Amino acid sequence: MQKDLVLLKWYAGILTLLLAIIGLYSFINSGTSRFKEITAERINIVESNGQLRMAISNKERSPEVLAYGKPLTPPIPGQNRPGLIFYNDEGTENGGLVFMGGRDSSGKYQATGHLSFDQYNQNQVLYLTYADDNGDQSTGLHIDDWQTSPAFWDWRAEYKKAQQLPDGPTKEATLKNLMKPKVGQKAYAQRIFVGKDESKTAMVTLADRMGKPRLQLFVDSIGTAKLNFLDEQGHITYSLPK
Template identity: 35%
Template sequence: MFKIDPSRAIGAYAAVMTAIAGYAVIGAATAPPARFDTIDVRRINVREDDGTLRMIIAGRDNIGGIVIGKNEYPHPSRAEAGMIFFNDEGAENGGLVFNGKIVAGKPVNAGSLTFDRWHQDQTIQMTSEEDGARRHAAFIVNDRPDEPMRFDQIGRLGTMKAGAAKDAAVRQANMVGTQRVYLGSAADRSAELSLRDANGRKRLVLRVEPAGAASVTFLDEKGHAVSRVAPGS
């Protein structure tokens, strides 16, 4: 009667399973990527091989708060869908977001591409916004503090009303910013390039009115025009 040697059987089994596992790994490594015609998802997280988060693509309801490393903090105002960018540390450093709907019978619509300073808010922004008849589109450059924002404090700002208390909370959270460059359309539909000093005061304005009148204006630290150049002046 034929007998099976248990030790040899176990060895053969191990060899077969190793071969199968190896084939599966090699096959997975060489298999072509999956292809889809349509994918419906609520959120996509793009990560590095070590798990570091590098991008979020999501709708408004799932885009989440402000992610800094392994911590997530409530965002005081973000209510848009889009993409959020993260640096090599997994900290948010910009994004592309957009929204739009009818509010009280008028269109409210916005899109924004931003790039942040390290652990701070945006220093560069391309934006288009409209609120009924009020609208503008611009390229904006901001100064931001050297110190990081206090992410544990900014969530409550979304529930605060505008005023002195909220202004103080913004300063405490180190969310202050100073606009230095504005290039775009203004609320009155004129085209404008304004350059500001480190305190956010306009010092040089190039402007073309909707009807076509053009001017270059130099201003002092109090906002008074000290010189103005215009055709025919």
């Protein structure tokens, strides 16, 4: 009887172990898992080869900016943008959704919401932004131009170097050339804004390749509507109503 009892215990133990292995194997290889709730500081969404496609994180765990899967030189650190960061097929950051807000010790608040999409190997060119500095609020859709080359990180590295030059004509000329690499074009310029500014004015602004407003449609906080046409120097050339 004692011998049979020992054999029974061994049998039960081996069977339990086999069932556990089968269950674990099924869980790992099922391809689909269902959870009612997950608590995490960061979740990385990756391709089958491990390449990062999206990071969902809190503020402290938010990733630094990556190009081809590697940090920029000089780096743009993370730890300051809770939300979602998107990456393209090559592991380069190409947009995201970030949000934050709160009051400081004086009781004043700041709040931000930002959804952006980047031009290939450049910075953001399409973005929705809500920015609120204790009631001074700007909200709207932005569409920007970015030069196609050099890549944003190379341009940024050169700009950072130029900023370290001693003050004087050489520094000013270098920064100007970086900002205006071609005649009549800037390295980047805001072309379209549709939204509302701090004065509660609803507006549509269209700008040229230098980022200078050329057409403005306004409805101010008391309901007055106006349409302005501007020249390159920012002077109004025609206005409705006159």
